[in-house]
Amino acid sequence: MKSLSVYIHIPFCAKKCNYCDFLSAPATAEKRKQYLSALKSEMQAEAKRYEDFCVKSVFFGGGTPSILEAQAITELLEVLKTAYHMDTQAEITLEMNPATATKEKMESWKKAGVNRLSIGLQSAHDEELKMLGRIHCYADFLESYQNAREVGFTNVNIDLMSGLPGQDMKKWEDTLQKVLALKPEHISAYSLIIEEGTEICQNIERYPALPSEEEDRKMYQRTKEILKENGYTRYEISNYAKEGYECKHNCVYWQRGNYVGFGLGAASMVENVRWTNTCDFDSYLAKCKQPSDFQKEKQVLTQRDCMEEFMFLGLRMIQGVKKADFERFFSKTMEEVYGKVLAKWEAQHMLYQDESHVWLSEQGIDVSNVIFSDFLA
Numbered sequence: 001m002k003s004l005s006v007y008i009h010i011p012f013c014a015k016k017c018n019y020c021d022f023l024s025a026p027a028t029a030e031k032r033k034q035y036l037s038a039l040k041s042e043m044q045a046e047a048k049r050y051e052d053f054c055v056k057s058v059f060f061g062g063g064t065p066s067i068l069e070a071q072a073i074t075e076l077l078e079v080l081k082t083a084y085h086m087d088t089q090a091e092i093t094l095e096m097n098p099a100t101a102t103k104e105k106m107e108s109w110k111k112a113g114v115n116r117l118s119i120g121l122q123s124a125h126d127e128e129l130k131m132l133g134r135i136h137c138y139a140d141f142l143e144s145y146q147n148a149r150e151v152g153f154t155n156v157n158i159d160l161m162s163g164l165p166g167q168d169m170k171k172w173e174d175t176l177q178k179v180l181a182l183k184p185e186h187i188s189a190y191s192l193i194i195e196e197g198t199e200i201c202q203n204i205e206r207y208p209a210l211p212s213e214e215e216d217r218k219m220y221q222r223t224k225e226i227l228k229e230n231g232y233t234r235y236e237i238s239n240y241a242k243e244g245y246e247c248k249h250n251c252v253y254w255q256r257g258n259y260v261g262f263g264l265g266a267a268s269m270v271e272n273v274r275w276t277n278t279c280d281f282d283s284y285l286a287k288c289k290q291p292s293d294f295q296k297e298k299q300v301l302t303q304r305d306c307m308e309e310f311m312f313l314g315l316r317m318i319q320g321v322k323k324a325d326f327e328r329f330f331s332k333t334m335e336e337v338y339g340k341v342l343a344k345w346e347a348q349h350m351l352y353q354d355e356s357h358v359w360l361s362e363q364g365i366d367v368s369n370v371i372f373s374d375f376l377a
């Protein structure tokens with residue numbers, strides 16, 4: 001059987017964070033109910049397409065999946081378990097916001113099969129959390145984290161964010177050290193990106209100054225050092241894990257495995273065909289009422305598209321890409337297709353290669369977007 005990863009989008013949040021441009025918004029209980037019913041219809045209607053696939057990972061993302069009633073997660077997983085072939089060892093992750101996750105909900109998720117939690121913390125400083133528009137404080141997070149452990153979650157990620165307005169190295173290191181003291185299995189550490197249309201972007205003058213590019217870079221370097229010293233392996237540009245705790249679901253994206261996304265705006269890529277669900281809430285509900293008519297606009301990727309993705313997604317991973325995989329997928333060698341690009345960046349020590357692999361150097365990772373764009377036709 002072929003492997004499949006499933007993403008389930010929950011587009012609801014109690015309140016929009018000031019930096020967020022994800023597809024998420026507050027919604028009434030009635031709207032949430034309608035959405036869940038649509039989501040189940042979509043998942044059920046699509047199941048027949050995946051009869052020869054086995055689900056190896058599930059990811060409830062958002063938005064804030066933890067805002068839902070506990071029963072909702074149980075019901076969604078029930079649909080998967082009955083209509084799809086589920087691997088009994090599947091990694092099942094749920095993203096949670098500390099302000100919306102009670103111990104009772106966690107017990108229910110665990111019982112339903114969730115075996116990995118991803119907690120959005122961002123900062124251990126309440127004034128930074130407030131500035132970001134987060135609805136929780138650090139004490140809420142600590143309580144959630146403790147509850148997660150007491151309930152028996154042994155695979156927990158904590159999301160953090162550096163480069164915040166007014167943040168200096170001392171504050172960032174303090175956040176890292178506080179989180180490290182808790183010994184989570186996985187840490188995602190991203191730099192804040194000011195996205196257009198967000199509250200921060202529109203009112204940037206009301207916020208403390210952003211760290212300079214140099215300070216931002218230093219924080220990024222310190223993150224790598226501190227996490228390494230504490231036994232976390234960096235396996236992707238922004239992701240660090242204790243041995244054996246890399247997020248299997250996200251690795252599928254970077255390694256171009258098959259994934260199907262259910263819900264509003266969810267993206268899918270199965271056997272080199274890509275599509276994205278509508279981002280319009282009412283259209284999504286209407287389409288799911290007649291799921292047999294839920295025609296998705298699909299884009300069949302050309303071999304060139306696939307090669308480009310293979311390179312720029314795979315090189316996000318610290319281990320890099322395998323030359324043999326490239327040849328197996330495309331019946332051409334990496335050297336034939338990208339020999340000149342590889343030589344150019346290798347000469348600048350941005351990229352290394354040996355018999356079997358190509359990977360980015362530390363310096364290369366710092367300018368990865370420039371290198372990735374070189375693989376595009």
Ligand code: SF4
Pocket residue numbers: 012013015016017020021022024062063064097120
């Ligand atoms: S909780 Fe996450 S998805 Fe929701 S508004 Fe904040 S950053 Fe966006």
